[in-house]
Structures are given as C-alpha cells and as structure tokens.
Amino acid sequence: MQDPPDAARLLTAMADTLEQRVLGELAGSAQHQARVVANLCRVLAREHELDPALDAAARQGLADLLAADDQLATDELTTDGLWRACAEHIDELDEVATHRVLTEIVRGKVAVAKPEYLRPDDQPEAP
Amino acid sequence: MTAERADQLTDGLAAVLGDARGDVAVRVDGTASVGATRRTLFATVEGPDGETPVVVQLAGLSLDGLSPATEAALVAAARRAGVPAPEVLAADDEPEAVGQPFSVARQVEGLTVPRHVLRAVAADPALGERLTEQLGTALARLHAIDVATIDDGVPRRTDPTPTEAAIAHLRSIAAGLPPSPVVALGVRWLAHHHPAPAPAPTVVHGDLRNGNLIVADAAASEGGLAAIIDWELAHVGDPMEDLAWLCLRCWRFGNDDLPVGGFGHLDDLVDAYEAAGGTFRPDAFAWWEVARTVWWCLVLALQASAFTHGLSDSIVLAASGRRVAELEYDLLHLIDPSRS
Numbered sequence: 399m400q401d402p403p404d405a406a407r408l409l410t411a412m413a414d415t416l417e418q419r420v421l422g423e424l425a426g427s428a429q430h431q432a433r434v435v436a437n438l439c440r441v442l443a444r445e446h447e448l449d450p451a452l453d454a455a456a457r458q459g460l461a462d463l464l465a466a467d468d469q470l471a472t473d474e475l476t477t478d479g480l481w482r483a484c485a486e487h488i489d490e491l492d493e494v495a496t497h498r499v500l501t502e503i504v505r506g507k508v509a510v511a512k513p514e515y516l517r518p519d520d521q522p523e524a525p
Numbered sequence: 526m527t528a529e530r531a532d533q534l535t536d537g538l539a540a541v542l543g544d545a546r547g548d549v550a551v552r553v554d555g556t557a558s559v560g561a562t563r564r565t566l567f568a569t570v571e572g573p574d575g576e577t578p579v580v581v582q583l584a585g586l587s588l589d590g591l592s593p594a595t596e597a598a599l600v601a602a603a604r605r606a607g608v609p610a611p612e613v614l615a616a617d618d619e620p621e622a623v624g625q626p627f628s629v630a631r632q633v634e635g636l637t638v639p640r641h642v643l644r645a646v647a648a649d650p651a652l653g654e655r656l657t658e659q660l661g662t663a664l665a666r667l668h669a670i671d672v673a674t675i676d677d678g679v680p681r682r683t684d685p686t687p688t689e690a691a692i693a694h695l696r697s698i699a700a701g702l703p704p705s706p707v708v709a710l711g712v713r714w715l716a717h718h719h720p721a722p723a724p725a726p727t728v729v730h731g732d733l734r735n736g737n738l739i740v741a742d743a744a745a746s747e748g749g750l751a752a753i754i755d756w757e758l759a760h761v762g763d764p765m766e767d768l769a770w771l772c773l774r775c776w777r778f779g780n781d782d783l784p785v786g787g788f789g790h791l792d793d794l795v796d797a798y799e800a801a802g803g804t805f806r807p808d809a810f811a812w813w814e815v816a817r818t819v820w821w822c823l824v825l826a827l828q829a830s831a832f833t834h835g836l837s838d839s840i841v842l843a844a845s846g847r848r849v850a851e852l853e854y855d856l857l858h859l860i861d862p863s864r865s
Contacts, residue, residue: 485704
C-alpha cells in the first residue's frame with residue numbers, strides 16, 4: 399500500500415518529464431538512452447494496469463492447453479512454469495489450439511510493450 | 526572513453542593510416558552508436574591530402590560477427606562486384622595498434638536512421654521506388670560473387686543445407702535461453718516446411734535492412750542507395766535470406782503496406798533482382814521470413830539475458846526484453862495454420 403499517485407501515474411509522469419524536459423538537454427548516446435528509459439516507463443505503466451488480467455488469462459489458456467495432454471500436471475505451476483512446460487511439450491500439443499492460445503497471450507504482451515505494433519484487426523476497441 | 530584511451534586510439538589510428546597516406550593526424554568527432562557488438566565513432570583524418578571524414582568501428586562482444594579484417598576483405602569483394610559499400614581504409618583483428626580490433630572506412634554521406642529515410646521517401650515517393658530497385662540490383666550482384674573466392678573467415682552455413690544449418694543455429698541459441706513455446710512452435714514449423722534448396726549457396730549480407738543503408742536524399746544528388754553497411758553478419762548461405770530479412774515487418778516502421786523496409790513493394794525488389802540475374806524463390810523467401818523472425822526474437826532475448834545475467838548494464842539491452850513480444854507476434858502471424 400502506498401499513497402497516491404499510484405505506480406502507473408508516476409511512471410507516466412516520469413516518461414513525460416524525460417520527454418518534455420530532459421531529452422532536449424541531451425545529445426547522442428545519452429539522448430538515446432533517455433529515450434529508451436522514457437519508453438520503458440510507458441511500457442511499465444501499461445504493464446502495471448494490464449498485467450494482472452493478462453496474466454490470469456494466460457495462465458488459464460496455457461493450463462487448458464496443457465490439460466488436454468493427460469500426462470501433464472499443471473495445478474502447481476506458475477504462469478512462467480506453464481509457459482515453459484508448453485515449450486517443452488510443443489511436439490505433443492495440438493498445433494491449431496497451441497497457436498490460438500499463444501497468439502492470444504502474445505497479443506496481450508504487445509498491447510503492453512508496443513500497442514501501436516498490433517495490426518488494425520488486433521487493436522483493442524476504443525472505450 | 527578516458528582521455529588516455531582516446532589518445533591511444535587516435536595515435537594508433539594515425540600510425541596505421543599514416544603508413545599509406547604520409548604523416549596524418551586523427552581527430553575523433555563523436556560517437557555514432559554504441560551497439561550490442563561494437564562501438565562506432567565518427568572521426569576525421571587530417572593529412573597531406575586534406576581532411577577525410579571516416580567511420581571507426583571498434584569491435585567488442587560479438588554474438589556471431591566477422592572479424593574486422595575478414596569483414597573488410599568481404600566488403601572489398603562486394604565493391605568489386607558493383608555493390609555500393611564504404612571503402613575500408615584499414616582493418617586489423619589484433620588489439621596492438623589501437624587497443625582493440627578495429628576498422629576504418631571512408632564516411633559515406635546520407636541518411637541511415639530508418640525514420641529519416643522514411644521521411645525522405647514520404648517527401649519524394651520516387652526515392653522509395655529507386656531505392657528498392659537499387660537494392661534488388663545490389664543483392665543480385667552480391668549473390669553472384671563466386672563463394673570460392675571469399676575469405677575463409679566468412680562462415681559457411683551450408684552443412685548439410687542452409688535451412689538445416691539455420692535450424693541448428695536457432696536451436697543452439699535457444700538452448701541458452703529460458704524455453705519459449707512461441708520459438709519452439711516456430712522452429713517446429715521450420716522443420717516441417719523446408720523449401721527446395723538454393724541451386725548454389727551464395728554470399729549473404731545477413732543484416733540488410735532499413736537501418737543498415739546509407740541513403741542519399743534528393744538534395745544530395747539524384748538520391749538513392751549510397752551504401753550498404755554493417756557486414757559483420759555476412760556468411761555463405763541461401764540468398765533468399767537477404768530478401769526475407771529486408772522485408773520483415775519489424776523493419777517497416779509502421780508502413781505495413783510497403784514490405785521492403787517500409788519504402789518499397791516486393792514486386793519491384795524482385796523485378797530488379799531478377800533483371801540483374803538473381804532468381805527469386807517464393808517458398809524459400811517465406812521460409813526465411815520465419816527463420817529470421819525466430820532468430821531476431823532469440824537475439825533480443827539474448828540481449829536481455831546479457832543484462833539479467835550481469836554481463837552488461839546497458840538499459841538498451843535490458844529494454845530488448847520488452848521487444849521480444851513484437852517478434853513473437855509477427856512469427857505467429859507468419860506461421861498461422863489458418864493462412865496455409
């Protein structure tokens with residue numbers, strides 16, 4: 399528990415500060431690094447907002463996919479563990495179902511990391 | 526860079542370049558880039574002939590790259606074949622001369638930053654078309670070089686075939702990283718979709734894309750391809766690898782309808798390539814699109830891994846970990862079972 403502003407708001411403010419007040423004072427490699435940091439602040443702000451729901455959906459999708467293979471016990475695994483298990487058992491999994499589940503998860507990762515990279519038909523609907 | 530290190534560098538370069546050009550002095554003008562594998566500096570050589578702007582590359586941690594001397598020999602061969610590339614004035618794989626392996630090339634004027642290139646193309650659409658055609662011609666010339674004449678230091682990725690060698694290479698990189706089901710699915714796709722082999726292996730630039738081109742814009746002259754740079758990933762393999770890498774979505778910078786670097790149409794690239802003697806193989810092109818997308822996905826993960834394992838404190842490498850998703854996204858699109 400922390401007092402306001404929350405993490406996403408702070409990260410956005412950090413990005414704004416870097417972009418609007420700091421970048422112009424820098425040049426060359428330092429400017430490039432500051433731009434990278436500003437972008438990471440925006441990524442982390444989105445991550446803070448979106449990741450809990452995306453992670454839950456990813457966990458469910460991977461667990462369902464792996465559960466279709468009776469050999470695999472998935473109850474104890476974290477989302478990272480399920481992701482690795484999916485890689486390790488890729489040859490045993492149904493290609494179409496695997497592709498569908500991974501696409502859904504990766505679409506969420508791109509929505510966090512670089513939403514403008516999503517193709518138009520993958521863009522989230524405007525609220 | 527410390528003052529002492531800077532002096533060692535400029536004195537060393539002056540000694541190397543002075544042998545061929547009389548008494549010279551070298552002045553470092555600035556840092557062009559600090560990449561994952563090398564540091565690039567702008568410098569000026571001052572000698573009896575006047576001032577010569579040069580680019581100095583200092584080799585560092587390399588994932589795959591050619592040594593500076595091997596790269597210089599290959600660039601010279603490419604220039605003889607009619608491929609626009611910077612003239613290398615000196616290169617040395619040994620650290621004695623300037624403190625680390627290096628190369629010095631004559632600076633070529635023009636745009637290199639992808640967004641600057643795309644801005645110039647937006648202002649002059651004929652530039653994009655011309656650039657695409659020039660790249661097709663340059664690639665055909667590069668791929669026509671007799672590989673038997675190429676420096677032994679250029680890796681032959683042909684055993685038993687370029688596609689089999691590529692899969693083995695991808696698996697070896699993946700083995701050092703946390704397992705990814707997207708990469709695993711991509712490699713599985715590659716193993717099940719080998720194209721017919723290339724009639725003969727060729728020289729492959731290996732990193733030809735928007736970002737490794739020097740583009741003279743219309744203000745400079747007619748405008749177009751002034752040079753292809755960054756030859757460190759060159760190897761002998763399947764020529765379609767170069768065309769596929771040039772056309773990956775991640776190098777279009779948002780201009781999705783122009784697959785060639787975000788500035789050109791594939792048909793124009795292929796027409797120019799074939800007019801200059803190349804043979805376009807669509808199934809191999811599609812295969813290499815997938816292979817190089819997997820590769821770039823792995824390299825970005827490797828860069829992030831260098832950060833997480835404490836081998837580098839670079840924020841740029843750390844940030845690569847959040848770029849992996851873009852490549853995973855493109856990979857899944859390319860191998861979508863519903864598209865085939």
